[in-house]
Amino acid sequence: MRLITFTTVSLLLAASAAGNAAFQQRCSNLSSSFSAANTDIILADYVAKGTNITFPEPGNNCPKFTISLADMCRLRLNVTTSSTSSVIVEVFMPENWGSKGKRFLMTGNGGLGGCIQYNDMTYGTLLGFAVVGHDNGHAGDNGLPFLNKPQVVKDFAWRALYKAGKIGKKAINHFYPSSIRKSYYMGCSTGGRQGMKAAQEFPEEYDGIVAAAPSLDWNGVMAAPGHIFKAVGLPGSPTHLNLDQWNKVHQMVIRQCDGIDGVLDNVLEDPMKCEPRPEELLCGPGQTWASDQCLTSAQVAAVRKVYSPIYGNGGRLVHPRLNPLTREFFGYRASYGGVPSYIAEGWYRYAVFNDSNWSLHANFSLDAVDYDYQKDLFGIGTNKTDLTDAKNKGTRILMYHGLTDGLVTSENSYRYYEDVSRDMGLPSSQLDEFYRFFPISGLDHCYTGDGAWFVGGSVQYSPAGALDIDPSDSVLMTMVKWVEQGIAPETLMGRKLIGGTVQGARAHCKHPLKTTYKGVGDPNLPSSWDCGAA
Ligand SMILES: *[C@@H]1O[C@H](CO)[C@@H](O)[C@H](O)[C@H]1NC(C)=O
Ligand SMILES: *[C@@H]1O[C@H](CO)[C@@H](O)[C@H](O)[C@H]1NC(C)=O
Ligand SMILES: *[C@@H]1O[C@H](CO)[C@@H](O)[C@H](O)[C@H]1NC(C)=O
Ligand SMILES: *[C@@H]1O[C@H](CO)[C@@H](O)[C@H](O)[C@H]1NC(C)=O
Ligand SMILES: *[C@@H]1O[C@H](CO)[C@@H](O)[C@H](O)[C@H]1NC(C)=O
Ligand SMILES: *[C@@H]1O[C@H](CO)[C@@H](O)[C@H](O)[C@H]1NC(C)=O
Ligand SMILES: *[C@@H]1O[C@H](CO)[C@@H](O)[C@H](O)[C@H]1NC(C)=O
Numbered sequence: 001m002r003l004i005t006f007t008t009v010s011l012l013l014a015a016s017a018a019g020n021a022a023f024q025q026r027c028s029n030l031s032s033s034f035s036a037a038n039t040d041i042i043l044a045d046y047v048a049k050g051t052n053i054t055f056p057e058p059g060n061n062c063p064k065f066t067i068s069l070a071d072m073c074r075l076r077l078n079v080t081t082s083s084t085s086s087v088i089v090e091v092f093m094p095e096n097w098g099s100k101g102k103r104f105l106m107t108g109n110g111g112l113g114g115c116i117q118y119n120d121m122t123y124g125t126l127l128g129f130a131v132v133g134h135d136n137g138h139a140g141d142n143g144l145p146f147l148n149k150p151q152v153v154k155d156f157a158w159r160a161l162y163k164a165g166k167i168g169k170k171a172i173n174h175f176y177p178s179s180i181r182k183s184y185y186m187g188c189s190t191g192g193r194q195g196m197k198a199a200q201e202f203p204e205e206y207d208g209i210v211a212a213a214p215s216l217d218w219n220g221v222m223a224a225p226g227h228i229f230k231a232v233g234l235p236g237s238p239t240h241l242n243l244d245q246w247n248k249v250h251q252m253v254i255r256q257c258d259g260i261d262g263v264l265d266n267v268l269e270d271p272m273k274c275e276p277r278p279e280e281l282l283c284g285p286g287q288t289w290a291s292d293q294c295l296t297s298a299q300v301a302a303v304r305k306v307y308s309p310i311y312g313n314g315g316r317l318v319h320p321r322l323n324p325l326t327r328e329f330f331g332y333r334a335s336y337g338g339v340p341s342y343i344a345e346g347w348y349r350y351a352v353f354n355d356s357n358w359s360l361h362a363n364f365s366l367d368a369v370d371y372d373y374q375k376d377l378f379g380i381g382t383n384k385t386d387l388t389d390a391k392n393k394g395t396r397i398l399m400y401h402g403l404t405d406g407l408v409t410s411e412n413s414y415r416y417y418e419d420v421s422r423d424m425g426l427p428s429s430q431l432d433e434f435y436r437f438f439p440i441s442g443l444d445h446c447y448t449g450d451g452a453w454f455v456g457g458s459v460q461y462s463p464a465g466a467l468d469i470d471p472s473d474s475v476l477m478t479m480v481k482w483v484e485q486g487i488a489p490e491t492l493m494g495r496k497l498i499g500g501t502v503q504g505a506r507a508h509c510k511h512p513l514k515t516t517y518k519g520v521g522d523p524n525l526p527s528s529w530d531c532g533a534a
Helices: 002-033 118-126 150-175 190-201 218-232 243-261 297-306 328-336 342-352 366-375 388-393 411-424 475-485
Strands: 039-047 052-054 065-067 072-082 085-094 103-107 130-134 182-188 208-212 317-319 396-402 435-440 491-498 501-509 514-517 529-532
Touching: 002 039, 002 072, 002 150, 065 118, 072 150, 085 118, 085 150, 103 118, 103 150, 118 130, 118 182, 130 150, 150 190, 182 190, 182 475, 190 208, 190 388, 190 396, 208 475, 218 297, 218 317, 218 328, 218 342, 218 366, 243 328, 243 514, 342 366, 396 411, 396 475, 411 435, 435 491, 435 501, 475 491, 501 514, 501 529
Parallel strands: 103 130, 103 182, 182 208, 208 396, 396 435
Antiparallel strands: 039 072, 052 065, 072 085, 085 130, 491 501, 514 529
16 A cells, blocks of 8 residues: 555656656747747746746846746747837746636736736736736836837837737647637736726737726826826925825825724725815914924815816816825825826826927926827827727626725726716616726725735735735636636625735725625624625
8 A cells, every 4th residue: 555655656746747847848949839920039948936037137127036936938029019119028838727727817017117017927827827928018117218219109008918918829829738718817007008908909809807997098197197296396385295294184084084984994985975175284373384283275275186186278177186095105106295207207208299308397287288188199098988899709897996096096997987888878787797897995006005905916916925815816816707607796805915914804896886884893804894885
């Protein structure tokens, strides 16, 4: 008995070593066996789980390494998209793919990137997906490569995603003995916009699209930081608030609005119902910030502007207001800290005006906003509200957005959802068939937050403890269940991951239902909440 067991184990080990050797061989063979038009193979390497993969390219601000989470084959390609543009594509193909559902996962980018989302890629391989990432047509989270290079802007707007997906699928279907069964997309911010671009323009490429905090209506998303920067001014100007003063404003918002959802926990379940009144902080005669922690009239007016929608020339609504409560992490840094947003400035300066001297400080105006909208370079606006193609092709779209997003206001996602509903003439009960939107309370821009922010989505796998959370109810596997088993999500499970440990959970309800406290029970338990009408 003992001998048989020993032999069986040895045989299994030998078989798996042989399988592994063949896999490795097939992988390195890719450099000669795989070819595609306009595509150079940079490398084809077997990478064991635990390997530190480094990206030594100098001169860009992208991540410099990632740790492999699976035994896999790594293919790196250079795809030429025009005579003046090219896209770097990475394909991570895990060895266990055949037994894990034969799934394809496409990942996106962020900001003005430029950076391959390696952590999303390795997370995908951990779940057995073959994953593709790409640099969106230029290296680095930086607008300089757009200068006088319209073809690079075109890659950024949609073409890099489209081409990288096509080539990636081709490589995966070539590499494995069987073909891809189901295709998914997952991305946040610019990556969310890319997912919605695919939903609008080439939904046939995906069975399921997970789009987080999408920068939909890109031109309006760019206008917002310019408008807010002008409203608060540079440090030292009468309208400027320092970080302590913004924290005071945030405490005020919590005081005025935290109770609306019935639980005092620093988390607003429905910030749309919150209309802050900053005059509460106004200094009386003779009072000052130093002695009384109050704000001047000019500062209060600036806070009102930040929390108001942006109207353009002719009174047109350009962009909804910033979320009334944001966290310091992105909000202060990216929006109202008195520092020009490198994303908005880089976009206008290099892509729109093609003028290295253009600055938000000297040149931002409602005319500049109009000019950007008129150009709408290569359809960057991503504002198409007719999703009939996606509906007819059976593509499922899951959008989610953090309700303390200080960079892309979550109100932009509500607005888009309602625009789609009206444009298609479909009430939510019918949109539900293929398009669902989940507002996530206590989630900042894409990751971190004070609430149950962790949903297992794009760029959420860097913080400590994230990889310890069971991925079976992550947003990606939730999408897989919807596509492959027809189980459509009514809620999205969020975990309150703080300081590396899970301190609570909440099942976030699907819009237009509201995540509603039952009135009794520990608010950190999902069972204390249900989905109610608005
Ligand atoms: C790899 O290529 C070599 C030579 O081209 C060939 O002999 C071998 O069978 C290939 N191996 C696999 C696993 O495809
Ligand atoms: C991976 O390698 C890079 C470059 O050598 C190094 O900076 C980084 O610390 C390494 N990461 C880990 C987790 O070992
Ligand atoms: C990719 O190919 C283009 C030519 O289409 C070339 O200009 C570029 O330098 C290549 N990039 C890399 C990283 O090899
Ligand atoms: C960008 O500006 C440069 C120099 O001003 C000019 O030569 C070039 O034609 C412009 N390119 C585009 C695409 O407008
Ligand atoms: C930008 O400013 C520099 C210095 O102020 C000037 O020399 C240059 O001509 C300007 N370039 C453009 C395109 O206006
Ligand atoms: C930007 O502002 C500067 C300084 O006021 C001005 O000289 C320049 O012409 C402006 N550029 C544009 C494109 O309006
Ligand atoms: C999208 O934006 C473009 C450019 O601003 C505009 O022409 C078009 O009407 C917009 N489409 C929708 C559906 O709003």
